[in-house]
Amino acid sequence: MITIKGLKKVYPAKHQDVLAVDNLNLEVSKGEIFGVIGYSGAGKSTFIRLLNRLEDPTEGQIYIDGKEISAMGKQQLRKSRQEIGMIFQHFNLLWSRTVRDNIAFPLEIAGISKGKRRARVDELIELVGLKGREDAYPSQLSGGQKQRVGIARALANNPKVLLCDEATSALDPDTTDAILRLLVDINEKLGLTIILITHEMHVIRKICHRVAVMESGRVAEQGDVLDVFLHPQQQVTKRFVEQVMGDKDQEESLHLLENYQNGKVARLHFVGETTNQALISQVSKQFDVAVNILQGKITQTQKGAYGTLFVHMEGSDEEIARAIAFIKTTSVEVEVDADAE
Incomplete structure (x- = not known):
């Protein structure tokens, strides 16, 4: 589903360029939940922004469902982005819009008719468990409810891939568990491929099928979650496993x-x-x-x-x-x- 070859991102600086992602290679299968974990500064957030071209790569190729995202021009990219949903750590909701209108926003941009928009929004509200909160504004919602709105909005255009950038970092443990269960439910019901960026190993443990551990812009270790937990090879991985196993x-x-x-x-x-x-x-x-x-x-x-x-x-x-x-x-x-x- 997703193939990444020799991905590199360099930010020019006055005294010394910053190498954020360095020769990254990954394969993500269709329908799997793939975790990317790393400490602050590991390059994981830059990596996920490269996936949907919020950042342009310095080198390398990104293929999603057979299409080379990294080589697309603006017009083609705008259309392909509809197949890539994204949810954020701090929700990124429109505070002057209701839950319904927030979810409908990407459908408006895509030019979907009002009737079809309403039907799709109703469907998504049911899916993410927000029935009865359709007319509430973000300021009236809990953190978990805000993230549910963000997830529904990301699913509006029926994407093939869902990117989650520290989607549970701002939430308490119980709410985190509820959001993770929702992501698993969405993955199973829709067959959606999910890439989840986090610095918390318990998040990887609970829902991911495979994991890549990032350090200094590179993939230090990757494999099935159970294998990585049982036999961590790199020191950075051992530190993450220690978070869970104590x-x-x-x-x-x-x-x-x-x-x-x-x-x-x-x-x-x-x-x-x-x-x-x-x-x-x-x-x-x-x-x-x-x-x-x-x-x-x-x-x-x-x-x-x-x-x-x-x-x-x-x-x-x-x-x-x-x-x-x-x-x-x-x-x-x-x-x-x-x-x-």
Whole structure:
């Protein structure tokens, strides 16, 4: 659906040019939710503005649904932009217009008749859950409601791609979850391709199928969300994963070992269906070992659940070895961290 080749953006400056996006290459499949994550200054917002030509690339090509957006002239680009919806962090609503009129605005620009506009707006109001708020002004809406208006407006012209630039950053956690659920619902109902820019890993975890991690204008790492969470390669990715999994808390929990005189600590990695197994109970029943859970966390992604559990096993070396061998047969990954002495 979207192919990006050698994308580069340089901003000229008096003393030294600023390289915002540097040789970026990506493929986004039709109908997927693709996340792009990076810290401030990573180049992710410039990247998304290049996608719909709010910024012109210095080098490289952008293809959307087989059309080279990066090579289009103004007239052709104006028409192609109707197939690319965009929602923003701070909503960008017209404050003198009602909810209905905000949503209808892109349809007016496209020259759609009044009757068809009204029917389409009614459809969108229902889709985003704003029934009963049609005549309200932005100042009368909550943050979540404003973003719902922004989403409805972005969908007005039946786009093939929806670009989300930090769409939940200005919202509280509960409202963020509601907006993310709405985006998933839209993705499933309309088969819409969504590219979501964020600096929050929990947003990626909750709704994205694949993710690209940006740093210094480049893609540092990319892949399926579950794979990236399980096996982060780059330091920047490890920092983002830590946001969700709380590795620091897990490390701190190992100080509990001071309370034990013998045994071993094992780190168990659960993926997919194995997260639902009553594994600790099974081990305790089948082997002469005492198992104490020190720290654990299981979380969900679009591709399945995964988690890490730190356990302390106390018993004879032979019996602990048998218990660990049994755990490995269940497809749970086991890493023995240290002896408690």
